[in-house]
Amino acid sequence: MKHWIIPFLIILVGGLAGCTRITTVNSTSDSKGVMAKHQTLNLATGTPLTTLDTDKMAQFGRLNNTIEGLYQTNRDGQAQLALAQRVKVNAAKTTYTFTLWKDSYWSNGDLITAQNFVYAWRRALDPRTKAPDADLFRGIRHAKQILAGQLPASQLGVQAQGRFKLIVHLDHPMAELPQRLAYPLFGPQNQRIAKKFGKKYATKPEYQVYAGPFMVSSHGDTQHHWHMVPNPHYWDRKHVYLTRINVNVYRSQAQAWRDYRAGKLDEVRLLTKKSVKAYEYKNSYTARPYSRMILISYRRDGPNAVHNQLLAQRQAHLAISHAINRQALGQDTYGNASLPAQGIVPAGLSRGVRGTADFAASQPNQKTLKYQPQLAQREWRHALSQVGLTKVTLTLSYHEALNSQSLAKKLQHQLTKTLPGLTIKLKARDWKFDDDRSAPLAGDLNLATQRAQYADPLSMLSLYTSTSTANTGHWRNFDYDDLVAQASNAPAFNARRWKTLLKADGILMQHQGVTPLFQPASTYLVNPHLNGVQFNTVGTQSNFKEAYFVK
Template sequence: MKINKIITIASLALLSVTALTACGKSNTASGHKGQLNLMVGSEMPTLDPSLATDDSSLTALSNTFDGLYRIEKNAKPENALATNTKVQSNGLTWTFQLRKGVKWSNGDPVTAQNFVDGWQRTNDPKTAAEFAYLFDGVKNATAIQNGKAPVKSLGVKAVGAHKLVVTLEKPIPYFKLLLGFPVFFPQDQRAITKYGKQYGQDSSKQVYNGPFTVNGYHGTNSKWSWQKNSAYWDKQSVKLDKINFQVVKDASTQLNLYNSQKADITQLSGDQVEQYKNNKQYIYRPGSAVTYLQMNEKAVPALKNEKIRAALSYAINRKQLVNNVLQDGSTAAKTFTPAKLASNPTTGKDFAKQAVVPGALDTDLAKSKKLMQEGQQETGSSSLNLTLLSGDTNVEKQNAQFLQSELNKLPGVKVSLTPMPGKAKLSHTSKGQFQLALSSWLADYSDPNTYAIFSTQNDQNNGKWSNAAYDQNVADAGGKNAQQPTKRFDNLVAADQELVKSYGVIPLFDGSVPGSGPFLQRAYVKGIVYNTAGINWNYKHAYVK
């Protein structure tokens, strides 16, 4: 999940502290104790927990809402609104006792019914929530999303104000991790009703029950802030009074702010990494993320031809992309699921090593040209004009330009570029309004299932690729083999292999995306909890020393 995220690369947050007024030139934080100023790489699309799919929105929601659990250090779920959890009926019935006395920022009490309302709203097909698929396994969730069962039949029930009972159709091994994700957070029905279509589209049209509240967000603007939530049940644990955000898309501008003592954290890219990797303030924050090329088979029928899709993949020199363009510690993709996310429960072998399809993601221009010619003959076309959609940050545009140069080497292929702001790009990809799209996916939780997003009916399958073997393996991993760890693991490996060898998408590189990878960070920034999967950045315990 990380959720989506799809997190398209254009919509991922770049974390960086900016415009501190009195840092001085030392490594102390005089003048801004209790406050941070952060930069993000794109506009924040929404504050609606049902609709958020990008990293910027999800990070904001995870720091301004509390769910049943909060994902803390080492991706460990810790009690937030849940104070006690009982699992019964072979993992199919979960009963949660909720914390008493918790209030929304508008003064409303937080109750079990808020979870029922939020979950039902997310699964209601009228909401069109892209992350509704994460509820797969909750009783009737999939049937509701497909319009085959009433919304009220969802397997979640409030028993009084402080008891929540969830019924599953099948065991979900990673259910606790899911419950720390924003789409599973409670929602205040009174606020939903009051604000209607504006709910979550403006910071004043949302209520909060977490460490911070959001102020100054209006949907498309480039500045907003989080402020310590005075109504938060655990406010004594929150050290920062305020975090300011500003959209800054240029990596050089970020670095300049850092070097002029006006920034506390900046993400590095390109040749900046080589220049600063021995600096004492250098830190590498790994991320479980893959950047890949989506191909829209519905918009471009020729892309239904596997040889044409394979030709596009073989034309791309991934090592040149990571070594000469990115230069930030990213590695050429060998699978769709990145390394170091999960291991075989029997052998201990890394998932990505087990899933490798030898040669499938190699660079071979001669083979690429041959496959393209064969594919064009099979489809009766002699030319292929494609538009590549990307974000509008410098890094994303450079990546897109590299792909354009690689793909234009193929006979009859002409690729043009369309960069656009992250919010617009996310909207276009989710609606299928693209031909090729440069996208990224970050793990929503530490389990390979988070990368199994290309089943035929999955909302994240924007390119409309369909493969029966892939679908069956994903279904078996979540169904008959859900409680058999090794068989489940093998199903997910087989699904990843099918995706790669059939070129349902084209994996490009793993590792660094905006929000993870190489950073400079001053020593006085303390207490940030960073996880490689799920919501990466948790500021609840952050402080400036």
């Protein structure tokens, strides 16, 4: 029986040892009666297509529509089974046995097997691959040692038992594992195709195959344009309605605006406060909150020893945090839809047991993020006196990307206006996808964006442990590490795990290991005839699988 006839299954790892609790959810109903004749979607991007290798992507962008794994994220932001038909969990909750569907195929017609997952995951951890998000494998058996170079990737705790059974062994229970496995990095890769093309693999559309609802066409690809078409062998292809997705590279926002107005684009980003204000009441306007946080990281090992000593102090971090008017900063740069930070975890990412409370609103030590200029001045003077200074010039590094320069200038103004003796020099840095995750810090203060890759507070809190490669400021607190480890080892979502995560966030905010600023919302004008798009708040942003145009 073809498995698209069966309702989707949402797996909830419950309180019964060694088994799962399953509920069914009906798939979205078809709306073919109101569909337009032409189903071509035109989108804009600012970056050309550089790789089709899922192990080498730091951000998946539109390409997430070509990838599918054991789980996928549903419209409620939860993980539901996709290429896996069912999963069994042992009593200790350290072994997951996935049974794959026997009729799922790659875009070239090859069968998708358990070995495709084994190959993909081990390849992602291979140091020759340099997967930007390889830290996400931590918790799977031996991943930690492989990342440290102590074991080869072949020792990762994942194995294929026959063609359709995948066994995943964990170092410890991981309550958030289904949410984590919905991230595209955990999708399969076709080993036969990778070996066939060798170094050419995934460098061009003709050297890659796809497991998701769409595939990148091997025809008409240029430096300024690429497009996706439906995957003819996708298991749920009857619910794929768009016949083509054009992705055009724009270097000029003005040209993107002209093309949107001319009907050549179905979506355009609103980048200025003035634009948002002009269109926020139009039916084509949409604000999409996404689980990311704009923050300041502090360099503690830069070339200036005195600056390092200053920024190693908790008082200096608190002074900077208390000198910032987050409400004004976010609204002046990203518009009214941006939310001032309440902690490091973004609003809407996770709710408590039985959905009682949003984690962001429950975060402790929110007073460390409150605008208190007089307190900030006292803290700053004390921090300067500890290193024998009355004034200092620090660098503030920011991406050469849209909105970043404006944000840096306004932050510079707020800090130097409030903190006595502080001068800030702005320092632009080239924009790269992986800068915020692992690149060395370029300034004394560094504007960065961190995003949650799965729907759990741990996805943000784990970034600032002592061993995380994303912790580029090298902040260390052993109590914090221990709390994150406790939450990582928890066998289930429960009140105890929730309190542990809140306590960890409280320590990070108490010390301002990093200083969260605000949670930006992306604002767009979208063709009002486009329906059925799944906009995610975590992981990857837009899923066009069931999207369609109405008449």
